Amino acid sequence: MSDIINALISGFFLSFMVGPVFFVLLETSATKGIKQAVIFDLGVIFADIIFILLSYYGSYTLLNKIKDDPRLFFAGGILLFSYGLITFVKEKRRKIILDPKLVIVEKVNFFGMFLKGFLLNFINVGVLGFWLALVIVISSNVGMNGERVFMYFTTIIIAYFVTDLGKIILAKQLKSKLTPHVITKIRKIMGIILMVIGLAVASKGFIPQKTIDKFTNKAEEVMH
Numbered sequence: 001m002s003d004i005i006n007a008l009i010s011g012f013f014l015s016f017m018v019g020p021v022f023f024v025l026l027e028t029s030a031t032k033g034i035k036q037a038v039i040f041d042l043g044v045i046f047a048d049i050i051f052i053l054l055s056y057y058g059s060y061t062l063l064n065k066i067k068d069d070p071r072l073f074f075a076g077g078i079l080l081f082s083y084g085l086i087t088f089v090k091e092k093r094r095k096i097i098l099d100p101k102l103v104i105v106e107k108v109n110f111f112g113m114f115l116k117g118f119l120l121n122f123i124n125v126g127v128l129g130f131w132l133a134l135v136i137v138i139s140s141n142v143g144m145n146g147e148r149v150f151m152y153f154t155t156i157i158i159a160y161f162v163t164d165l166g167k168i169i170l171a172k173q174l175k176s177k178l179t180p181h182v183i184t185k186i187r188k189i190m191g192i193i194l195m196v197i198g199l200a201v202a203s204k205g206f207i208p209q210k211t212i213d214k215f216t217n218k219a220e221e222v223m224h
Contacts, residue, residue: 011159077202
């Protein structure tokens with residue numbers, strides 16, 4: 001029972017971890033509706049499940065090297081930056097229709113939305129590092145008991161998804177207040193956020209891990 005409670009708490013807080021997926025999920029719900037946001041989130045979760053399976057069944061040494069490979073951080077960061085740049089430029093060029101009576105119906109592409117969620121999460125090497133660390137900690141805590149590990153991570157994913165549904169529904173309430181002009185602004189801001197996150201991720205490919213650890217330790221000392 002304690003495993004399930006801990007997993008529920010972990011899944012809840014995991015849903016509020018700020019990253020590219022967090023912002024895009026809210027933007028998708030607010031501008032495109034609940035169905036597309038849920039499909040996007042399922043793509044994200046599918047990537048998480050793959051990372052969990054890789055972390056549990058894969059070679060620890062190999063995965064540890066992959067998650068710290070600066071080239072992967074650089075590549076993932078550039079992809080995130082490019083996606084943000086494309087989003088920003090596309091919205092900047094889009095003509096805004098000011099007729100309030102006109103209802104704009106966007107094309108629905110569920111597979112494309114699922115793929116978008118999957119790729120946006122999968123290219124973030126930091127997510128693999130997070131799941132690898134969590135799998136190692138949980139596996140050791142439960143004595144490498146396969147059933148308990150399975151139950152723990154299944155509960156985390158369910159709690160994560162249910163919490164995301166709550167965020168999706170809350171974000172959807174904003175849709176009635178979103179004019180085409182506001183939507184364009186939101187997507188521009190989204191593009192800028194993704195570019196900043198992309199640059200931050202890519203920078204890890206150039207900054208030595210020792211420097212990052214040193215900075216983190218100093219920050220923790222200041223906070224305490």
